Amino acid sequence: MAVLFLKWFLATFGVFVGITLIRAVFHLPKKKEYVPLPEEKVNRERAEKNLSEAIKIKTVSYPEEELVDWAEFKRFHDFLDEAYPLIKENLEREVVAPASLLYRWKGEDSSLDAVALLSHMDVVPISEGTEKDWTHPPFDGVNDGEFIWGRGALDMKNHLVCVMEAIEDLIEEGFRPKRDIYLCFGHNEEVVGSDNAGAHAIMETLKSRGVRLECVIDEGGAILPLKIKGIVDKYLAGVGIAEKGYVDYEVSVLHKGGHSSQPPKHTALGKLADVIKDLENNQFKSKLTPATLDLFNKIGRNVSYPARIITCNLWLLKPLIKAVMKRIPPAASLIRTTTAVTMAQGSPAANVLPQKASVTVNFRQMPGTTAEDVKKHIQKVVKNKDIEIELLKSKEASRFSPTDSKAYKLIEELCMQSNPDNIVVPYLVMGGTDACFFEPICNNVYRFAPFVVNTGLLLCTHATNERVPVSILPEGIAFFKRFTRRMAGE
Numbered sequence: 168m169a170v171l172f173l174k175w176f177l178a179t180f181g182v183f184v185g186i187t188l189i190r191a192v193f194h195l196p197k198k199k200e201y202v203p204l205p206e207e208k209v210n211r212e213r214a215e216k217n218l219s220e221a222i223k224i225k226t227v228s229y230p231e232e233e234l235v236d237w238a239e240f241k242r243f244h245d246f247l248d249e250a251y252p253l254i255k256e257n258l259e260r261e262v263v264a265p266a267s268l269l270y271r272w273k274g275e276d277s278s279l280d281a282v283a284l285l286s287h288m289d290v291v292p293i294s295e296g297t298e299k300d301w302t303h304p305p306f307d308g309v310n311d312g313e314f315i316w317g318r319g320a321l322d323m324k325n326h327l328v329c330v331m332e333a334i335e336d337l338i339e340e341g342f343r344p345k346r347d348i349y350l351c352f353g354h355n356e357e358v359v360g361s362d363n364a365g366a367h368a369i370m371e372t373l374k375s376r377g378v379r380l381e382c383v384i385d386e387g388g389a390i391l392p393l394k395i396k397g398i399v400d401k402y403l404a405g406v407g408i409a410e411k412g413y414v415d416y417e418v419s420v421l422h423k424g425g426h427s428s429q430p431p432k433h434t435a436l437g438k439l440a441d442v443i444k445d446l447e448n449n450q451f452k453s454k455l456t457p458a459t460l461d462l463f464n465k466i467g468r469n470v471s472y473p474a475r476i477i478t479c480n481l482w483l484l485k486p487l488i489k490a491v492m493k494r495i496p497p498a499a500s501l502i503r504t505t506t507a508v509t510m511a512q513g514s515p516a517a518n519v520l521p522q523k524a525s526v527t528v529n530f531r532q533m534p535g536t537t538a539e540d541v542k543k544h545i546q547k548v549v550k551n552k553d554i555e556i557e558l559l560k561s562k563e564a565s566r567f568s569p570t571d572s573k574a575y576k577l578i579e580e581l582c583m584q585s586n587p588d589n590i591v592v593p594y595l596v597m598g599g600t601d602a603c604f605f606e607p608i609c610n611n612v613y614r615f616a617p618f619v620v621n622t623g624l625l626l627c628t629h630a631t632n633e634r635v636p637v638s639i640l641p642e643g644i645a646f647f648k649r650f651t652r653r654m655a656g657e
């Protein structure tokens with residue numbers, strides 16, 4: 168019997184291996200011919216100069232509004248007027264709540280759903296004590312011929328300037344949009360979960376006027392080199408089709424206070440230690456979303472032959488992929504709501520027993536998990552039922568935008584036309600962007616920055632020596648010109 172079973176098993180396994188070896192050969196990207204794009208005219212010199220100027224204006228945002236230097240935002244608005252005279256002449260511009268900008272380029276038929284290009288004008292502050300670490304001062308906008316240096320060079324004055332350059336060029340070239348085009352520039356994107364988000368006010372303004380948007384393009388994914396020797400040598404163009412949420416909860420344990428000379432077995436802090444352990448040991452369930460699977464599938468079709476023997480069996484490897492991803496924090500954050508215990512507080516003095524001990528826990532929710540679901544999760548996994556849970560701050564996760572919309576397909580097509588070695592993939596954005604505020608008036612919300620950058624450079628955003636290679640600006644401008652022309656011209 169056992170021999171028979173072994174024979175049957177080996178035969179089945181042999182057939183499986185045979186099929187796999189053949190399938191792997193044909194496991195290739197879906198064939199589609201992309202005609203290369205004609206050269207796009209861009210004003211490189213003007214773009215570089217304007218980005219340098221934009222960086223010099225200190226549009227720093229803070230959670231405490233009284234710290235914001237509003238005069239700098241006014242300077243930024245004036246700078247845009249001066250730098251882009253055709254936009255000033257041809258687009259309506261209004262200042263929204265209290266320093267965001269909304270431009271409207273009226274199309275021939277305003278009844279059509281409009282196109283919105285987003286950027287934020289604000290930047291994060293320079294961490295105290297790090298000013299001297301910069302190769303070039305963070306607000307000088309130095310252009311050394313290879314890089315433009317400064318806060319906002321990558322996040323995201325580069326993007327904003329490229330959008331402006333594209334629209335200025337299109338006006339000059341006599342392009343007339345069929346549908347309305349909106350440029351929406353928020354003033355406080357970097358203040359996470361702000362109740363007074365400028366982008367939210369812009370959306371409310373548009374909504375009150377009955378505007379519907381065909382698509383929104385904001386910061387998010389970029390084009391990253393994907394090189395593993397002998398396996399893959401391509402570029403990964405990530406289009407963010409959703410973003411995670413953000414919620415801070417304070418979890419507290421109450422206890423009788425008193426003098427520390429006569430302590431109980433466990434103080435409030437001691438009991439809180441169990442709460443922390445419960446939270447960390449009981450993570451949210453992980454799930455490979457269709458977007459993540461699509462990402463793996465697209466990459467899997469682009470690797471070399473022996474590696475494809477593995478990647479063509481993704482369906483079989485799902486549990487293994489999940490298990491591995493759960494162990495690598497950056498990968499785990501793609502597949503589950505994350506839990507990070509970040510701050511703790513006990514009594515105010517060393518010799519006083521705490522009457523209340525609390526921790527702040529930051530969660531990043533997967534789309535589909537609400538801040539309320541997170542609270543229920545805390546109540547469920549923490550064994551101590553005598554806890555207090557207080558919501559400090561929250562921003563819900565976005566929805567998933569489709570990958571078969573006109574806008575998504577156009578992004579994909581333009582990426583492939585400009586470089587056939589691009590792999591265009593949908594993905595889940597970890598951080599927050601202004602884009603999600605537009606969901607009430609738009610189904611197709613994408614987070615994509617058309618810039619080729621390596622991971623090393625990306626790590627300097629929000630950090631020391633933020634800088635952008637000048638060589639990537641023309642492609643960015645060209646993308647926005649082509650995208651606008653195709654989206655609003657047909």
Ligand SMILES: [Zn+2]
Pocket residue numbers: 287322323356386
């Ligand atoms: Zn940003």
